[in-house]
Amino acid sequence: MNDTSLCAQILNDSLRKRDIPEITVKQYKEKFLFPIKKFYESIGFDFDKEPFDNSNNEFNTGFANQFKSLALQPFAKDIIIKFSEQKIMQTILSASRDDRLKEQVSFFDLTQHLQHVIGTTNLYAHGKEFEGEELLLTLDIPAEETIIIGDTLLDFNVAQYLKIDCALVSHGHNDMKRLDETGAFTFSDIQEFYNWIITT
Numbered sequence: 354m355n356d357t358s359l360c361a362q363i364l365n366d367s368l369r370k371r372d373i374p375e376i377t378v379k380q381y382k383e384k385f386l387f388p389i390k391k392f393y394e395s396i397g398f399d400f401d402k403e404p405f406d407n408s409n410n411e412f413n414t415g416f417a418n419q420f421k422s423l424a425l426q427p428f429a430k431d432i433i434i435k436f437s438e439q440k441i442m443q444t445i446l447s448a449s450r451d452d453r454l455k456e457q458v459s460f461f462d463l464t465q466h467l468q469h470v471i472g473t474t475n476l477y478a479h480g481k482e483f484e485g486e487e488l489l490l491t492l493d494i495p496a497e498e499t500i501i502i503g504d505t506l507l508d509f510n511v512a513q514y515l516k517i518d519c520a521l522v523s524h525g526h527n528d529m530k531r532l533d534e535t536g537a538f539t540f541s542d543i544q545e546f547y548n549w550i551i552t553t
Contacts, residue, residue, distance in 0.1 A: 363415040373397035382528040387507040428544040437466040444469035509535040
C-alpha cells in the first residue's frame with residue numbers, strides 16, 4: 354500500500370495529543386525501524402510515562418479505520434498480476450496482524466494472485482523471521498530461486514536471516530540512503546525492480 358503519508362499522519366495525531374513535536378514524511382522515512390517501540394521512542398514517545406500499548410493501539414486503530422482511503426504503490430497490482438500470469442509463486446509476508454493483512458489484501462482484490470498471505474499472529478512472541486522460516490519449510494522452492502521484495506531494513510534483515518536474496522524499493526517506509534547502505538539490490542519503484550528481475 355502507498356501508506357507512508359498516512360502512517361506519518363496517524364503518528365502525528367498521537368504526538369500532538371502528547372505535546373510532542375510532529376514529524377515530516379522525510380523524517381519518518383529516515384527514522385522508521387523495527388522494533389516499533391524503539392522507533393516510537395526515537396520520535397519522542399516516553400514509555401516511562403505511559404505503556405507502549407497506548408500509542409501502538411492508537412496507530413493500529415487509526416490505520417484499520419483509514420486504509421481503504423489508500424491506493425496501492427504505483428505499478429504494484431500490474432506487476433503482481435504479471436508475475437501471476439507467468440506462474441511465479443508470490444507470497445505476502447508482513448509484520449502486520451494476520452487478520453488485518455488478509456482484509457487489506459482482499460480489499461485490493463489481490464488474493465487470487467497470491468499463493469500465501471502471512472501476517473503475524475503474535476508479534477510479541479515471534480516476528481517476520483519466524484513466519485518466514487515456517488513458510489520456507491512448506492515451499493518446494495530452492496532458496497536460490499527465492500527473493501524478498503520490501504521497503505524497510507526489516508525486510509533486509511529477514512532475508513539475511515533466511516539466507517535468501519533481497520530487493521528493496523525506496524517508495525515505502527525507509528529512504529534510499531538507508532536501503533543502499535544494506536548492500537541489497539535497490540530500486541526506485543516496483544516497475545524498475547520488475548524490469549531488472551525479468552532480465553536477470
